[in-house]
Structure formats: structure tokens, C-alpha cells
Amino acid sequence: MKLNELLSSVEIIPPLKTQNIQVNGIAFNSKNIKEGYLFVAISGTHTDGHTYIEDALTNGAIAVVGEQELFLNEVPYFQVKDARKALAYLAKTFYKNPTNNKILIGITGTNGKTTTSYMLKHILESQGISCAVFGSISIIINNSYDIRSSDLP
Structure with missing residues (x-):
């Protein structure tokens, strides 16, 4: 450029x-x-x-x-x-x-956020769409690494 x-x-x-x-x-x-x-x-x-x-x-x-x-x-x-x-x-x-090529999905509520995020991840990836999950249990980016929240500084 x-x-x-x-x-x-x-x-x-x-x-x-x-x-x-x-x-x-x-x-x-x-x-x-x-x-x-x-x-x-x-x-x-x-x-x-x-x-x-x-x-x-x-x-x-x-x-x-x-x-x-x-x-x-x-x-x-x-x-x-x-x-x-x-x-x-x-x-x-x-x-x-x-960021124009990204879709962001936010999940709120009292119960089921982690389950819902993992289900969405599975559905998207089964269709060939790369996906990342940022949650309180873990951070997963394109299945290349999984950082437990307890490991973060």
C-alpha cells in the first residue's frame, strides 16, 4: 500500500x-x-x-x-x-x-451460555466456518489453542 x-x-x-x-x-x-x-x-x-x-x-x-x-x-x-x-x-x-468479514455473536443470560457457545461453535465448524469462543471457561480460537481462563494473568 x-x-x-x-x-x-x-x-x-x-x-x-x-x-x-x-x-x-x-x-x-x-x-x-x-x-x-x-x-x-x-x-x-x-x-x-x-x-x-x-x-x-x-x-x-x-x-x-x-x-x-x-x-x-x-x-x-x-x-x-x-x-x-x-x-x-x-x-x-x-x-x-x-472486521468487515467477521460475525460476532453475543450470548447473555443466567444459564446455558457456555453450552450454547459450544453448540454454535460445533455447528459453524461442521459447516466449514472458522470460529472462536471467548468465555469464562476457556478461550478457543480455530481449535488451534485452548487457554483456560485460570491461566490468564
């Missing part, structure tokens, strides 16, 4: 013309940056992603999005009000809104 198309989903301060650079991925952790990735610098509670911009550039970042007022010589830098929110919109745009 081209950078100008990707950045059209976020509000840049000040509005800048973007470049027609190919973006191969998005990451907010500099260790996950690969050649051609867009790095999103997020200010966290324990560390500030802006301090890892140089690491991201070393790993192959072709542009950076962040909240601070910066100028980078190596690659384009785009300032946004909220980097976390920008990351969500950038990922939604880059991955072509994958």
Missing part, C-alpha cells in the same frame, strides 16, 4: 502532502520493524516510543508517525494528536478493515 493512501485515514498536524512510498507493514515496536515498514511512536506509561525512532530507522522504517513535534532528515515524519488512535486507523486501512 502506498504511504499517501495509508495516511489519508489519519489527521496529520499540520496537514502535509504525503509521498507515494510503498509501505510493507506497520509496527509500534521498533524491534518488529522490517524494511519498508511505517513506525508509529507511541508515548506509553513506562517508555516513550519516540526514543526508539533511531532503532526503527536502523531496522528499515521508511516513515514515522508520532505525537511530538519533530523533524527527521532520514525519512518523513508525520505528527498526529493521538498516536494510539492513529495506529488503529492505520492498521484498519492497511489490513483492509478485516
Whole structure:
């Protein structure tokens, strides 16, 4: 996806013309940056992603999005009000809104939620539809793993 198309989903301060650079991925952790990735610098509670911009550039970042007022010589830098929110919109745009292809079923009530969810899972999977169950008993995603709720932190 081209950078100008990707950045059209976020509000840049000040509005800048973007470049027609190919973006191969998005990451907010500099260790996950690969050649051609867009790095999103997020200010966290324990560390500030802006301090890892140089690491991201070393790993192959072709542009950076962040909240601070910066100028980078190596690659384009785009300032946004909220980097976390920008990351969500950038990922939604880059991955072509994958939630559009999902169906969500919520089950409420006093009794029978787990039984109903397992029955629905069985019915859907018997029809070749991949399924995930998130419940108080377990978390099951496409039968690839089953995490007991008691194992969660």
C-alpha cells in the first residue's frame, strides 16, 4: 500500500502532502520493524516510543508517525494528536478493515451460555466456518489453542 493512501485515514498536524512510498507493514515496536515498514511512536506509561525512532530507522522504517513535534532528515515524519488512535486507523486501512468479514455473536443470560457457545461453535465448524469462543471457561480460537481462563494473568 502506498504511504499517501495509508495516511489519508489519519489527521496529520499540520496537514502535509504525503509521498507515494510503498509501505510493507506497520509496527509500534521498533524491534518488529522490517524494511519498508511505517513506525508509529507511541508515548506509553513506562517508555516513550519516540526514543526508539533511531532503532526503527536502523531496522528499515521508511516513515514515522508520532505525537511530538519533530523533524527527521532520514525519512518523513508525520505528527498526529493521538498516536494510539492513529495506529488503529492505520492498521484498519492497511489490513483492509478485516472486521468487515467477521460475525460476532453475543450470548447473555443466567444459564446455558457456555453450552450454547459450544453448540454454535460445533455447528459453524461442521459447516466449514472458522470460529472462536471467548468465555469464562476457556478461550478457543480455530481449535488451534485452548487457554483456560485460570491461566490468564
